[in-house]
Each structure stands twice: as structure tokens, then as C-alpha cells.
Amino acid sequence: MTSPQAPDRIATVILSGGAGSRLWPLSRAGYPKQFLSFSGGPTLIQQTARRLSGERFSAPLIICNEKHRFLVAEQMRQIDCDPAGILLEPFGRNTAPAAAVAALHLLADAGDGDPLMLIAPSDHVIADEAAFLAAVDRAARAARRGALVTFGIAPDRAETGYGYIRRGGALEGAAEVYAVDRFVEKPDRETAAVYLAEGSYFWNSGIFLFSARTYLGELERHDPAMVAACRNAVAASRRDLTFCRLDQEAFAAARSDSIDYAVMEKTGHAAVVPVDMGWNDLGAWSALWDIGDKDDDGNVVLGDVLQHEASGNFVRTDHHLVAVVGLSNVVVVANDDAVLVADKDRVQEVKAIVERLKAEGRGEHDLHTTVHRPWGSYRGIDRGERFQVKRIVVRPGEKLSLQKHYHRAEHWIVVTGTALVTRGDTTFQLGENESTYIPAGEVHRLENPGKLPLHLIEVQSGSYLGEDDIVRFDDVYAREADEGCGGE
Amino acid sequence: MTSPQAPDRIATVILSGGAGSRLWPLSRAGYPKQFLSFSGGPTLIQQTARRLSGERFSAPLIICNEKHRFLVAEQMRQIDCDPAGILLEPFGRNTAPAAAVAALHLLADAGDGDPLMLIAPSDHVIADEAAFLAAVDRAARAARRGALVTFGIAPDRAETGYGYIRRGGALEGAAEVYAVDRFVEKPDRETAAVYLAEGSYFWNSGIFLFSARTYLGELERHDPAMVAACRNAVAASRRDLTFCRLDQEAFAAARSDSIDYAVMEKTGHAAVVPVDMGWNDLGAWSALWDIGDKDDDGNVVLGDVLQHEASGNFVRTDHHLVAVVGLSNVVVVANDDAVLVADKDRVQEVKAIVERLKAEGRGEHDLHTTVHRPWGSYRGIDRGERFQVKRIVVRPGEKLSLQKHYHRAEHWIVVTGTALVTRGDTTFQLGENESTYIPAGEVHRLENPGKLPLHLIEVQSGSYLGEDDIVRFDDVYAREADEGCGGE
Numbered sequence: 001m002t003s004p005q006a007p008d009r010i011a012t013v014i015l016s017g018g019a020g021s022r023l024w025p026l027s028r029a030g031y032p033k034q035f036l037s038f039s040g041g042p043t044l045i046q047q048t049a050r051r052l053s054g055e056r057f058s059a060p061l062i063i064c065n066e067k068h069r070f071l072v073a074e075q076m077r078q079i080d081c082d083p084a085g086i087l088l089e090p091f092g093r094n095t096a097p098a099a100a101v102a103a104l105h106l107l108a109d110a111g112d113g114d115p116l117m118l119i120a121p122s123d124h125v126i127a128d129e130a131a132f133l134a135a136v137d138r139a140a141r142a143a144r145r146g147a148l149v150t151f152g153i154a155p156d157r158a159e160t161g162y163g164y165i166r167r168g169g170a171l172e173g174a175a176e177v178y179a180v181d182r183f184v185e186k187p188d189r190e191t192a193a194v195y196l197a198e199g200s201y202f203w204n205s206g207i208f209l210f211s212a213r214t215y216l217g218e219l220e221r222h223d224p225a226m227v228a229a230c231r232n233a234v235a236a237s238r239r240d241l242t243f244c245r246l247d248q249e250a251f252a253a254a255r256s257d258s259i260d261y262a263v264m265e266k267t268g269h270a271a272v273v274p275v276d277m278g279w280n281d282l283g284a285w286s287a288l289w290d291i292g293d294k295d296d297d298g299n300v301v302l303g304d305v306l307q308h309e310a311s312g313n314f315v316r317t318d319h320h321l322v323a324v325v326g327l328s329n330v331v332v333v334a335n336d337d338a339v340l341v342a343d344k345d346r347v348q349e350v351k352a353i354v355e356r357l358k359a360e361g362r363g364e365h366d367l368h369t370t371v372h373r374p375w376g377s378y379r380g381i382d383r384g385e386r387f388q389v390k391r392i393v394v395r396p397g398e399k400l401s402l403q404k405h406y407h408r409a410e411h412w413i414v415v416t417g418t419a420l421v422t423r424g425d426t427t428f429q430l431g432e433n434e435s436t437y438i439p440a441g442e443v444h445r446l447e448n449p450g451k452l453p454l455h456l457i458e459v460q461s462g463s464y465l466g467e468d469d470i471v472r473f474d475d476v477y478a479r480e481a482d483e484g485c486g487g488e
Numbered sequence: 489m490t491s492p493q494a495p496d497r498i499a500t501v502i503l504s505g506g507a508g509s510r511l512w513p514l515s516r517a518g519y520p521k522q523f524l525s526f527s528g529g530p531t532l533i534q535q536t537a538r539r540l541s542g543e544r545f546s547a548p549l550i551i552c553n554e555k556h557r558f559l560v561a562e563q564m565r566q567i568d569c570d571p572a573g574i575l576l577e578p579f580g581r582n583t584a585p586a587a588a589v590a591a592l593h594l595l596a597d598a599g600d601g602d603p604l605m606l607i608a609p610s611d612h613v614i615a616d617e618a619a620f621l622a623a624v625d626r627a628a629r630a631a632r633r634g635a636l637v638t639f640g641i642a643p644d645r646a647e648t649g650y651g652y653i654r655r656g657g658a659l660e661g662a663a664e665v666y667a668v669d670r671f672v673e674k675p676d677r678e679t680a681a682v683y684l685a686e687g688s689y690f691w692n693s694g695i696f697l698f699s700a701r702t703y704l705g706e707l708e709r710h711d712p713a714m715v716a717a718c719r720n721a722v723a724a725s726r727r728d729l730t731f732c733r734l735d736q737e738a739f740a741a742a743r744s745d746s747i748d749y750a751v752m753e754k755t756g757h758a759a760v761v762p763v764d765m766g767w768n769d770l771g772a773w774s775a776l777w778d779i780g781d782k783d784d785d786g787n788v789v790l791g792d793v794l795q796h797e798a799s800g801n802f803v804r805t806d807h808h809l810v811a812v813v814g815l816s817n818v819v820v821v822a823n824d825d826a827v828l829v830a831d832k833d834r835v836q837e838v839k840a841i842v843e844r845l846k847a848e849g850r851g852e853h854d855l856h857t858t859v860h861r862p863w864g865s866y867r868g869i870d871r872g873e874r875f876q877v878k879r880i881v882v883r884p885g886e887k888l889s890l891q892k893h894y895h896r897a898e899h900w901i902v903v904t905g906t907a908l909v910t911r912g913d914t915t916f917q918l919g920e921n922e923s924t925y926i927p928a929g930e931v932h933r934l935e936n937p938g939k940l941p942l943h944l945i946e947v948q949s950g951s952y953l954g955e956d957d958i959v960r961f962d963d964v965y966a967r968e969a970d971e972g973c974g975g976e
């Protein structure tokens with residue numbers, strides 16, 4: 001999967017780190033924002049990979065949490081993107097260590113070379129791709145001369161939710177690239193208005209371009225321990241199917257910090273490329289209203305929605321009919337198991353709800369009712385005291401592990417596609433409208449031998465229905481025994 | 489079922505006519521307000537029947553739309569109430585004809601007698617039952633002397649949503665009963681404030697007490713055609729199991745009108761019994777907030793709700809987690825298939841949503857995802873292009889019709905209880921965790937022979953899954969061929 005970096009191309013590093021908790025209930029820790037589609041088209045990480053697929057760039061190196069690895073792999077497969085690698089973090093350490101392990105990983109294949117690296121978050125949108133690519137070209141010229149370039153978004157409003165970068169003098173030999181005068185924290189409203197009027201302040205986008213050696217060198221100067229930790233984590237990393245797992249113990253030694261704090265604010269080589277490219281970080285539901293198509297009443301509506309005397313609202317629903325009566329400036333988001341109703345001016349506080357869910361140990365902060373697995377997905381559709389019902393979807397060619405359960409029996413009814421079922425010593429096919437029964441204690445396996453997705457209804461029956469009642473004998477996805485693989 | 493009226497008891501007539509559309513999405517045309525519980529305890533019609541179960545009263549005569557007959561019968565069964573009769577209207581004609589058919593029905597068993605009738609809507613709450621019963625006793629004394637008595641609620645606020653009754657002079661020989669000075673339509677806010685201060689105005693509760701002959705006599709005087717139509721409808725009524733179906737053609741000739749307009753405003757014998765009894769007609773969601781238990785922030789919450797910086801809200805959810813952020817004075821109601829979000833001061837306008845659903849021919853104005861049948865209920869839990877999945881609940885001792893489907897096969901998996909299954913020529917039992925298969929075209933029947941509810945998961949598979957693909961051979965509930973009996 002790792003292909004040698006073409007020396008004239010820019011290496012791309014996609015960071016899939018955020019939790020997007022302010023976009024709950026759509027975004028959840030187990031399936032965050034970057035893996036979601038907000039437009040009905042490709043997901044944010046897919047948009048990011050596509051944006052970086054032109055001839056300027058090498059195939060992307062993707063850095064994600066290990067629990068998202070199958071999501072990343074599957075979403076890249078869907079858009080025919082073959083990543084240069086998928087680096088798995090055992091836990092998040094913010095962007096500085098992520099960029100460091102990416103740089104080290106790239107240099108391992110680069111010989112004496114010093115590839116340029118474009119660091120791209122995976123959870124924002126860029127409407128004007130041409131403007132972005134032109135900015136990349138400007139940034140690359142400066143980066144080749146040793147600059148550490150950050151992309152500064154030309155503000156179009158007095159935003160108080162972002163940090164700002166004040167540009168300094170123009171860099172020699174690099175058109176429209178400027179030294180960084182200073183980084184400034186999120187301002188209050190008046191200060192933001194001053195910044196907007198002033199014209200030399202830009203939003204900090206979290207997109208960077210520098211050479212691998214320049215970045216590591218600067219990081220080493222300011223935090224040698226972080227580089228040492230990252231070096232050890234990469235050196236002791238191990239291959240797992242198509243993934244590369246960073247060594248957990250070594251990576252734990254890396255301090256958590258951002259590229260901005262750890263390097264950009266300390267180096268003498270920071271530069272900024274101002275760019276106006278329709279950038280939006282979708283930081284909260286109000287941002288979705290900002291970029292959405294509005295009806296005559298200023299409402300942005302997705303899904304089955306009826307409104308009466310309502311205006312300026314953002315209403316999104318996956319399945320349910322949502323009716324809004326006599327309200328303005330609200331956000332309503334409904335999906336399988338949760339409904340959010342919020343003042344559109346206070347959607348930042350959605351985070352407080354997610355924190356409470358987490359503190360209370362509730363699943364709704366982490367997972368949707370549809371749970372994604374390397375072989376497909378499942379969704380709980382009903383449950384009672386001693387039974388539960390699931391719709392299981394297995395992708396063509398995929399198979400669940402060979403397994404058994406001590407406490408539950410399972411009825412399977414194929415409703416779409418074809419299943420290959422192993423039950424004890426026999427293996428047989430089930431077509432649409434056919435069913436089988438797996439008694440408790442029986443070894444079994446489910447597989448989709450066909451060319452179309454297999455959908456089946458599973459009725460589980462038993463005194464204990466926990467996902468941990470599973471004994472795995474063989475798993476093509478090399479999942480570990482202690483890994484939560486609910487519904488397998 | 490009809491028991492002779494004890495001559496010294498007051499006959500009670502429960503009107504189950506309203507649609508409660510302002511309490512959508514909980515209340516729906518097919519399962520309206522009076523059949524719902526808003527307190528977790530008995531439903532409104534059950535509360536009404538219990539309130540009228542003391543020694544003063546005969547067993548109730550219940551008048552409902554024919555499509556609600558199994559709901560009425562089942563809800564009365566649940567509280568061990570054996571009604572004197574259940575009169576079925578083919579369509580609603582407002583309260584005046586309903587009271588007339590009730591009077592005629594009572595007189596058919598009364599010989600030369602003239603029973604007192606208490607007319608009670610089934611969709612309001614009365615917190616102070618003792619006050620209600622004391623008012624009944626006062627009203628009965630006046631009614632025995634020929635008065636047509638309406639119950640006037642002592643107002644506790646300047647309400648603009650109700651009609652008012654101004655009391656006149658005290659009736660002789662009947663303590664705390666007054667002649668009606670006049671009926672007044674819903675006032676504006678200033679007028680309502682004047683009424684409240686004045687002390688002689690009362691809300692029109694829709695509860696009446698009069699003798700059957702007095703009511704019919706007054707109605708005959710002012711609208712003889714209505715009495716004739718009702719007389720014909722009762723004369724040509726036919727027995728259907730334990731129900732009495734009014735004749736459709738005859739009843740159609742009765743003008744739609746209320747007791748107030750048709751009789752009370754025209755008669756010279758109208759009287760009012762003022763009463764303060766914690767009456768609430770639950771006319772809209774704000775009324776549920778009014779009577780609900782409030783937390784420290786003035787929120788009334790039912791179900792799984794998290795709020796952050798939210799106050800004065802009414803939030804009710806059946807299954808979903810609902811999170812409210814930064815909003816005050818809103819109503820959020822979520823159930824299986826719909827979510828309502830409304831300004832608490834504009835909940836009357838929920839009606840507009842229901843009207844639109846109806847105009848668009850959508851099911852959400854009429855039915856819940858749980859559909860009630862004489863034998864139990866079913867709920868759609870999943871569906872795809874050529875399949876759907878239902879949870880079916882059959883009450884002990886009940887059975888579905890003997891039937892077949894041309895276009896769909898059915899898989900049944902028993903998850904709780906015991907099923908007796910007829911399939912073609914064979915009949916067999918299925919216990920928990922057992923399953924069977926009904927091919928398309930096969931005659932079959934499902935029955936619960938046990939003492940506990942039977943729950944089964946049905947997976948339907950086929951090219952056409954409409955509820956009208958059913959051929960019925962035998963139905964213990966005597967349902968007609970053209971009657972919508974979805975899921976049978």
C-alpha cells in the first residue's frame with residue numbers, strides 16, 4: 001500500500017483526529033464528523049482525499065485513531081482512493097505529534113530527500129478548490145525555501161470562534177506569502193471587528209505546508225522529547241493488515257500539543273498564505289445553516305420537515321417527520337435515537353450535552369444505532385426482555401468471524417442478497433426469503449459470497465444478549481479479543 | 489351487556505368524539521386524545537368511566553366513532569368496566585345528535601320513566617372528584633325539576649380559548665344552581681379579564697345533566713328534523729358483537745350541531761352549576777405544561793431528556809433521547825415517527841400541521857407506528873424494498889382471522905409467549921425461540937392460546953406488501969371486507 005513518494009510531488013497528510021462533538025447527535029465519538037456527509041454527497045474525509053488527489057500530490061498518508069481504522073479504509077475504498085498508508089494512533093495527542101509521526105514515516109522512504117508535506121484536517125469544507133490549489137502552489141514555493149507555512153483564511157465576518165494570524169512583511173521570492181507577525185487567541189467581538197476592518201488578520205485554518213525535515217528540526221529544537229517519543233512510536237510500529245499501528249507505550253510519552261503552539265508560534269520561519277477559498281470548518285450546527293440553501297423564510301431543511309410560521313431555522317431529520325411551529329432561529333436535528341433542539345446562537349453548548357452523556361456512561365455520545373464493522377454494519381431495530389432484533393448488512397465478499405455464543409440463539413432471515421452460512425460442520429447458501437436457526441453454543445459464520453449487499457434480519461433470543469457473549473475462532477479482520485466488536 | 493337502568497341512578501353518557509388534533513403527534517385521528525394516558529396511569533376515557541362509576545350512576549353508555557370501537561371495548565375491559573352499551577356513529581355529527589341518540593337508546597329501556605342523563609366528554613381531567621360529585625348532586629336536583637343543566641367552571645385566569653356562561657338568578661329549590669343569563673363566545677383578552685373580575689362568568693365545560701325526555705322535548709321544539717333523524721338511526725340500528733351500530737343513512741340526515749347551539753342557547757330552562765373542580769380540557773400541549781410537575785427551571789419533562797440552559801419547557805419523549813440547549817418556553821414532543829417542536833405560546837397552531845398532513849394524504853395524522861387491532865397490536869420496526877419487519881402482539885385468548893396473502897410470504901419467530909398456528913391443514917404450537925414459515929398463498933391463522941401476551945417478530949417478504957393483500961375466511965371480530973385492518 002505504501003508507494004514510494006514521487007520526489008516532485010507534495011506528500012499529503014490527512015489528519016482524522018477530531019470528535020466533532022458540537023455536531024452531535026449526527027457526529028459521535030465512534031463515528032465523528034469527518035466520516036459524515038452533510039451534503040448528501042461524499043463525506044468530509046472523502047472530500048478532503050479527493051481535493052488532494054491531483055497531480056501535485058502523492059497518495060495521502062492518513063492518521064486516525066485505531067478505532068476508526070475500518071471507517072477510513074472503507075470510505076477510501078468507496079472513492080477508489082488507495083492511501084500511501086493509514087497510521088493508527090492508540091489515542092489522540094493533538095496535531096504536533098501526528099505531524100511528527102507522519103514526517104518520520106515519510107522520511108523512512110525518502111532516502112536523503114526532504115519531501116514537502118501538506119497537513120490537512122479532514123473535517124472542513126473548501127468550496128473554491130482552485131483557490132486552494134493556487135494557495136498550495138504559493139505555499140510550496142515558500143516551503144521549499146525553508147518556511148513553515150500556515151494557510152490563513154481571509155475573514156468575511158467578525159468571528160469570535162477562531163484564532164487569528166496577523167501577517168507581517170511579504171516573503172522574498174514567494175508571491176503572496178507573508179511572514180507571520182503574530183498568532184492571536186480567539187478575540188472578543190469588538191476586537192474581531194477591528195481585525196476584520198484592518199485587513200491583515202486571517203483565520204487559522206489548521207492547514208500547513210512545510211518540508212518534513214524543517215518541521216522535525218524546529219520541533220526538535222523546541223521539544224526534543226516529543227520528537228524522541230514519536231521516533232520510538234514509528235520505529236516500534238507494527239503492521240496490521242493494511243494499517244500501521246504506532247507503538248502505544250512510546251506514543252504515550254509524546255506530550256499532547258498542536259502544531260501552532262508546539263512549532264508555529266516559536267519558530268522564526270513561520271509564514272502565512274492568505275487565501276479566500278470558501279472555507280468552513282463546520283464547527284457547529286449554525287455553520288451548516290450558514291452554508292445551506294435557504295428557503296423564502298430563511299430555513300435550511302433536510303429531510304421530512306413541515307414548518308408553520310417558522311423562520312431562520314436549521315432542521316435536519318434522517319427518518320422522522322419533524323414539525324416546527326412558531327419558532328425562529330432554532331436548530332433541530334433528529335436521527336435514529338436522539339433529537340437535538342437548540343437555540344441557533346447557542347449551538348456551541350451542544351458540547352455540554354455530549355460531556356454529560358459521556359459522564360453518565362451513555363452510548364449516545366459514542367455510537368449511532370447503526371454500528372459500522374469491517375464487514376458492513378448492523379442496526380438494532382427492536383428489543384425486549386429476552387430478545388433483540390437487528391438488521392445486518394454484509395458487503396459483497398466480506399465475512400464475519402467464525403464464532404459462537406453461549407447464551408443466545410439466533411434466527412436469520414435473508415431479505416436481500418445471498419448468504420453463505422457455516423453452521424457446525426455444514427455450509428450452505430441462503431437466498432432471499434430463506435431462513436436458518438443457530439442454536440446457542442453452535443459454531444457459525446456468516447458470509448456474503450455475492451455481488452450485492454446482503455441484508456438479513458437477525459432475531460436473537462436468550463437470557464443474556466450482551467455483545468460480549470462471543471467466542472471468536474477465526475477473524476479475517478485480525479481484531480483482538482478485547483476489542484469491542486459488538487454484533488461482531 | 490345492556491343492563492336495565494336502575495330508576496334512582498343517573499344514566500351516564502360518555503362522548504368519545506374528539507380528534508384532539510392539537511395534541512399531535514401523540515393524539516392522532518385513529519387513536520385520539522381520550523385513549524391516551526398523559527399521567528402514566530389510566531387514559532382519559534378510563535378516568536372518565538371511573539369517575540362515573542360510583543353508586544349515583546348507572547353503567548355508562550359510550551358513544552364513539554365506529555373505527556374506535558375496539559379501542560373503547562379494550563380500554564373498558566382493562567378497567568373492568570362493563571358499559572351499558574357502546575353506540576357506534578358512522579361519522580361525527582357533534583354533540584347534539586349524540587345526546588339525542590343516547591336519550592332515545594335509554595328511553596327504549598325505560599318504559600314510562602324519564603332517566604336523568606349526565607353527558608360527559610371523555611377527553612378532559614377533573615382533579616377534584618368530590619367537587620364534581622357534589623356539583624352532580626346539585627345539578628340532579630335541578631334537572632329533576634325540568635332544568636337543562638350545564639356545568640360552569642369557575643375561571644382562574646383570563647382565558648380566551650373557551651366560551652363563557654353568565655349566570656343569572658338562583659334557581660328556586662336547588663342550592664347553588666342558577667339560571668343561565670347568556671352564553672358568550674370566546675372573548676378577547678380584555679373582555680376575558682373583565683369576566684374573571686366580575687365573578688358571574690364561567691367556562692363552558694361541555695358537561696350536561698338533564699332528563700332524557702326534557703332534552704328530546706326541547707330539541708324537538710327547535711330542530712324536529714334532527715330528532716327524527718336520530719330516532720330513525722336508533723330504530724334501524726343493528727347489533728354487531730357487543731356494539732350497537734346506528735343506521736348510517738338515517739344518521740346522515742341529522743344536522744351537525746352542539747348541545748349548546750341546538751338546545752341550551754334556545755331553551756328557557758337552561759341552568760348552570762358553578763363548580764371549581766380542577767378541570768382541564770387538555771386543549772393543547774401548553775395545558776400539559778400547566779398541570780405538570782415542574783423542576784427548578786420550570787420545565788415539565790417526561791422520558792429521556794437532557795436540558796442545558798433551558799427553562800419553562802414541556803418536553804415529552806417516548807423512546808428517543810431529547811436534548812434541549814439554550815431554549816425557553818418551547819414544547820418538544822417526540823414519539824415513534826414524529827417530532828413536534830413548537831413555541832409554547834403558539835401550540836394551538838399545531839392543528840395547522842395536522843391539517844397539512846391530512847391534506848397531503850399522509851398517515852401521520854391518523855395512525856401511530858403502533859397500530860391497534862381487536863386482537864392486540866403491531867408495529868413496523870423495519871422495512872426495505874421487498875420486505876418489512878413487524879413486532880406483533882396478540883392478547884391472551886385472541887386470534888387473528890383465518891387468511892391468506894397472494895404476494896407475500898411471512899416468517900414468524902415467537903419471542904415471548906406461545907402461539908397456536910394454523911398453516912394449511914395443520915395446527916401446531918410455537919414456543920419462545922421457535923419459528924415457522926408461511927408461503928405466499930397458504931391459508932393461515934395466528935392465535936394466542938396462553939395466559940400471557942404473545943410477542944412475535946414477523947418478516948414479510950414479497951414484491952407487494954400492501955395491507956390490502958389479504959383474503960379473510962373467518963374473523964371472530966366480524967370485520968367487514970372493506971374495513972382497513974392493516975396487518976390484519
